[in-house]
Amino acid sequence: MKTSEINALTAPTHYIESNGVSFAYRRFGKPSAIPLVGFQHFTGTLDNWDPIILDGLAAEREIIIFDNAGVGNSSGETPDNVLAMTNDAVNFIKALGITKIDVLGFSLGGFIAQYLGEQHPDLINKIIIVGAAPQGTKALHNFPQLIGRAQEKEPMEIFLYIFFTSSQESRNKGKAALQRLYSRTEDRTKAATDQAVMAQMKAITHWGTEKPSISLKKIPHPVLIIQGSNDEMMDSDSSYTLFKELPNAVLTYYPDAAHGSFYQYPEMFVNQTNYFLNN
């Protein structure tokens, strides 16, 4: 297969060993000095990235997505705190021999992005944070209850409930996004185990209750923050708080959108993110 034919739907899953963990990852796109590495949401795996977004970004740079320790097709145990997840991710990146990355962190991945910026500034070039919040965000105290309510629904409804608003237009865009997420038919990843689910739930809930220890003001990197108007899980307001704390952030809110804002406006997100990374 030629490089140009490798895209989000066809990129093979590779594995690399680091610190006793076998990390599953996919790597494709236009070769670039600095690859963009994607960090996934609660229970999310390689297959939860929107192909439109991956291919739109891969047109201008190399993309690496991976399953963090204990998630999806990666081995090991999922830690119950964001700092340990960050350290696992850094081990993975170093195992690839990469010394500089751009970061795309979605939800839980956006928490890891904050640790990466503060604790590994030399490894990071630019950061994109979608649907996330700073430490101490009160809305996250209710994370287990929100997930509990979601789990009572049918599988498609869980996705729509978490990531989209209740408007018909948002739901329709959600159904289209879900189709895209399932348009890759072969070499798919395993779902998150109970261990991963429980550990990530603890980490996310704790992110909301813990006293902020990350000094966001010290993150020197350009940051692009994306959020929906109605993210109940993270509380949309908390992205504005994050923006005010970061010294060099651009913040964009999308209309009638919930936690999955970039699933709802993939082309706008690609345009904005490519501009942000290229300039």
Next chain:
Amino acid sequence: MKTSEINALTAPTHYIESNGVSFAYRRFGKPSAIPLVGFQHFTGTLDNWDPIILDGLAAEREIIIFDNAGVGNSSGETPDNVLAMTNDAVNFIKALGITKIDVLGFSLGGFIAQYLGEQHPDLINKIIIVGAAPQGTKALHNFPQLIGRAQEKEPMEIFLYIFFTSSQESRNKGKAALQRLYSRTEDRTKAATDQAVMAQMKAITHWGTEKPSISLKKIPHPVLIIQGSNDEMMDSDSSYTLFKELPNAVLTYYPDAAHGSFYQYPEMFVNQTNYFLNN
């Protein structure tokens, strides 16, 4: 001169009569079904538009900028309220025989944009609002004092004080923007008269004290809101309030930026605005 050679620096000033007012305007750019009409800030005239922004937008659509009644090179009296300014602007647009426009409203122009969306929905396609606020924004109670403090400074410092933050980087971008605003050397407009200054000051201050009468929730158009992180005049938070009230708005904040956020990031603004208008 060929159409392609007409740009922000060379576009001649035309005049059209409507309702007893001779409106000064410039019109150029790629012919398009819907022109983008620019509405200026307090005391601003045809020459206060950033040439980088005008030419960046004109590459993809027709641009019309004008001096509203009593301002710059237009005759007549400047009204002391935003609604009457809106009516004057509509008279100008109708005199040109135009039935549908996109709106770019900066500061005071962003107030007019809100009236246009609510009272003239059929005339409007999309709206861009930069550095503005909804009615009732308390920060505007101090508008005369802020302008008073600015007037005590040297001319260049007035511009930097109003539109940029106190950081060296923001100030440097401000000096570059000021150079661009003076790079058109011929056929420049007259400065605002005392009558225009006093009437606009009253209108802007009243915008902050008046009870909201515009029903923002009824504005059906796609709106793009742009604001800086540190706009003291409008209070940056008020753009988030505006975003929450409007049913279909995208909101972007730029870092380390004050009231003149789009002067500071003209290329990012052009990329985002062209995407917004094209899609």
